Amino acid sequence: MLDIKELRQNYEEIMRRLSLRGEDFSSLEGVLKQDDRRRQLIQELEAMKAKRNEISKKIGQYKREGKDVSEILQSIEDNKAAVVKMQTELSELERAIEHTLLMTPNLPHKDIPFGKDEDDNVCLRKVGEIPRFDFTPKPHWDLAKALDILDFERAAKIASSRFVIYKGLGARLERSLISFMLDLHTEKHGYEELLLPYIVNEASMIASGQFPKFKDDVFALTDKRGLYLNPTAEVPSINLHRDEILDGASLPKRYAAFTTAFRQESGSAGRDTRGIIRLHQFNKVELIKFTQPENSYNELETMLANSETVLKKLEIPYRVIELCSGDLGFGMAKTYDIEVYLPSYETYREIGSISNAEAYQARRGNIRFKRDKDAKAEFVHTLNGSGLAVGRTVVAIMENYQQADGSIVIPQALRPYMGTDIIKQKENDHV
RNA sequence: GGAGGAAUACCCAAGUCUGGCUGAAGGGAUCGGUCUUGAAAACCGACAGGGCGUGCAAGCGUCGCGGGGGUUCGAAUCCCUCUUCCUCCGCCA
Known part of the structure; x- marks a missing residue:
């Protein structure tokens, strides 16, 4: 605000x-x-x-x-x-x-590129080698079908379209990534782990900037208390310190949270209908910081680096995009997107977004700090970033690590979690 | 789901029945001081914080006793409502 x-x-x-x-x-x-x-x-x-x-x-x-x-x-x-x-x-x-x-969005940061829409975003760097295949790489849904690790039909039966069931090593891959990412951020990057409610109230939605403008994007519960399914970990985690005055010495606060996010995707009908790129329910490891204003842009850079580390360790090619003013999210002053290379799309797709909201959410949520006991309370700056979107990381691994026989090699860093180095078609498979 | 109880400042706690000199007694913690070689103890002193408005400022006004609403000239105190917490019963991972 x-x-x-x-x-x-x-x-x-x-x-x-x-x-x-x-x-x-x-x-x-x-x-x-x-x-x-x-x-x-x-x-x-x-x-x-x-x-x-x-x-x-x-x-x-x-x-x-x-x-x-x-x-x-x-x-x-x-x-x-x-x-x-x-x-x-x-x-x-x-x-x-x-x-x-x-209803008024945040002010774009002074230094971000001016532009109309995503075509004006600026690519800062490309990292990692784009894999070369001596066969035609398959999209992840085809790979998954042959490996029997994702089931869309039954998910639609149980829930609706845009849901998925992970099976066998597919489920294990998702779970391994969650643990891998959380371990990395908590053990190496200094974040404190949170496990948050998946259901949030209206005040939380307003503070983080989803409401009132984006009410149609979320799942509302019929419960009389006015509760909603969490659309992104940003909502419960930013609200962790709503209506609080934090001790300046305790800043910056850095949290890493695994959450499941739920989105209507009503504006995306017809887009990304195949595979697990765009679902009503997806998993994410989120990074959140509460900082003093003068430090927030330094913290933004380290947060970006922390997110990139996930892809570096998994050895997945990606690029970093700086969003232009016209593509910037509602509550954010500056945003970097991380996009992974997907062979089947022959392009990069967003896998994470790292933003500084400055005092915008803090003002909405009345999140303040005091530099010392007698100081006047000031608004903190809030930052949030993906660390990363788990389902899309599964896609990136499947597509970039696929072999000619349709099997998928597990990235080295993930093998301790997976307990195997490859996902391949089962022998005598009768689906 | 049923039956009870509670929420007052950093913490504990009085006040609520019987509305007004109560923006709130008392204690603890904290901070400052006296005493002491130093510390403790004792004693003295300070101690809502915050929002909003106004002002160069000091200040002044307003709101504020879990949140919201009402009654009243006037509400911590009476009424309605919501939230949270506690105890017991039922159900339950």
């Missing part, structure tokens, strides 16, 4: 930076007018309240002294109605202002 005071003081500059996103934000002009009226109302209202408090105090005093109170009671009659009226107008204004601010 943007700070209304900053918007008031720096209107031109903020509008200029917002416009880099390529959308229309003229509605913010109205917010300034509403804010003027709001402040005027607060002054009038508080003056009346001050008067009322004073008179009430006097009434108490008179009563104790046994004096007559009817005259003084009379004098406050008009006050009462006026207070109610002003209070009503004020809360309506506040609600309207808040709604607009909640």
Whole structure:
């Protein structure tokens, strides 16, 4: 959320930076007018309240002294109605202002490339060798079918389309990757492991930036409490410290969390319908940081490096993309995407996204810190990154490590977890 | 699911029945001081924090006793509602 005071003081500059996103934000002009009226109302209202408090105090005093109170009671009659009226107008204004601010995205960081959409993103580097095959590489769904490690038909029977069942070494591969990633980040990169609720409430959705704007993207439960299936680990983990004032000495806080994410994907009908690239339910290891503002961009770089390490150790080719202003996520000031090379697509596909939200989520979720005991509370910066998307890592391994006979070699780093170095077709397989 | 109980500042805790001099007694912790070679003890002093508004600032006002709403001139105190926690019963991995 943007700070209304900053918007008031720096209107031109903020509008200029917002416009880099390529959308229309003229509605913010109205917010300034509403804010003027709001402040005027607060002054009038508080003056009346001050008067009322004073008179009430006097009434108490008179009563104790046994004096007559009817005259003084009379004098406050008009006050009462006026207070109610002003209070009503004020809360309506506040609600309207808040709604607009909640619908307004974060300011893009000054240094990120300007652009309209993903075509203007900038490739920073390519890492790893793109595998060369002396046969035609197969897409992961074909490989999976022959190996009998993924089952889409039965998943559709049990749930619906865009779900999958992992079987045998397929399931083991997913589980191994989760452990591998968590072990790496907790043991080598200094993150603390979290295992979070998969169900979150509305306040959490608002704080992390999903609501109110992206309500259609999530699964809502019918439970009367207003609960939703977690669309990304960012939601439960950012909310870990909602409405808290953290000790500055405890920053940065670094967390790694395995979660299962659930998404409607309603805007993606027809896209990535085959395989496990885009599912309603998928697993992810997420990295989260709460930092002091001056350190957040350093922490962003190390977080990116931490995510890259996963792919380096798995020896999967990838590239790092810096998102341009027009492709930037709603709540983020700066984002790197990591994309893995997929032979069947003959291109790179996103496998992780590493972002700095600066104070945007902290303001929504009231997440602050104090530099020392007597200091004023300041908003932290929040960062989140994939470390990585597990299902897509499975895809990357299957496709990049496939052999001519359709078997899949397990990356060296993963073998201790897998207990085998290859996934191959079972003998006497009768499916 | 049923029956009870609770939520007050960093912690403990009084106040709630009977609304007003209570933005909140008392204790602990913490910080500062006296004493001491040093420390402890004892004694003295300080000790809501935060949001919002206003102001160059000091300050002033407002809101704030789990959250939200209501009654009232006035609410920690009365009413409604939600949340969380505890005890017991039932069910259950």
